[in-house]
Amino acid sequence: MGTRYLFEKAIQISQRLTPPEKQRVKNLCNKIQHSQQALLDTADNAMCYCIETCRGLCCKSLDMDSIFSLWDFIFILTLDPGRKEDIRNRLEAYSSLYPSPCPFLEDNVGPCIFRDTIKAQICVITFCANDKKTQKCIHRVNTNFYKLCWLIQYLRLKRIALKMGRIFSIAGSFGR
Numbered sequence: 001m002g003t004r005y006l007f008e009k010a011i012q013i014s015q016r017l018t019p020p021e022k023q024r025v026k027n028l029c030n031k032i033q034h035s036q037q038a039l040l041d042t043a044d045n046a047m048c049y050c051i052e053t054c055r056g057l058c059c060k061s062l063d064m065d066s067i068f069s070l071w072d073f074i075f076i077l078t079l080d081p082g083r084k085e086d087i088r089n090r091l092e093a094y095s096s097l098y099p100s101p102c103p104f105l106e107d108n109v110g111p112c113i114f115r116d117t118i119k120a121q122i123c124v125i126t127f128c129a130n131d132k133k134t135q136k137c138i139h140r141v142n143t144n145f146y147k148l149c150w151l152i153q154y155l156r157l158k159r160i161a162l163k164m165g166r167i168f169s170i171a172g173s174f175g176r
Contacts, residue, residue, distance in 0.1 A: 003064045004091045010073030011084065013152060021155050022078075028151055029078040032144040036117045036124050039137035046127040046134060054128045056110050059102045064094065067102075071149050072120035079118050086113065121145045 017025060040047065077084060094103040101108040125138045
């Protein structure tokens with residue numbers, strides 16, 4: 001599945017959520033945001049290395065479809081819904097035929113349009129330097145994204161089960 005498809009799917013999923021479901025998703029997205037902040041606080045040396053030595057090389061030559069997931073877009077849209085049209089426009093202008101700069105870099109060089117604590121999972125956990133002190137924080141970010149994935153799947157299955165219950169109750173009334 002392409003990145004544009006995943007983005008549009010994230011919009012659809014977000015729109016289908018009931019207000020209580022949206023609040024559950026938002027609470028979990030806030031946990032992801034806090035875990036990203038804790039990682040960035042811990043990774044100060046690794047981030048300095050990325051900024052000063054590599055200068056964001058990984059953002060300038062990437063395969064976008066291997067970086068962004070459905071969960072990333074749900075996370076970003078939940079915490080920064082005003083970015084929706086900007087993201088859509090940037091994805092429409094992006095060509096995935098060859099590795100190229102991330103479409104979310106300002107003027108194809110940076111900085112990233114997303115705030116530091118509202119970034120795609122891969123973007124926030126990947127560092128040029130292997131810093132052992134970041135491992136626990138990286139694990140926490142990954143775990144929270146995993147929980148978001150499962151929450152969205154659970155809510156989807158719940159919605160399907162409710163629909164199936166209605167279908168069976170309607171079908172049962174015809175047999176009487």
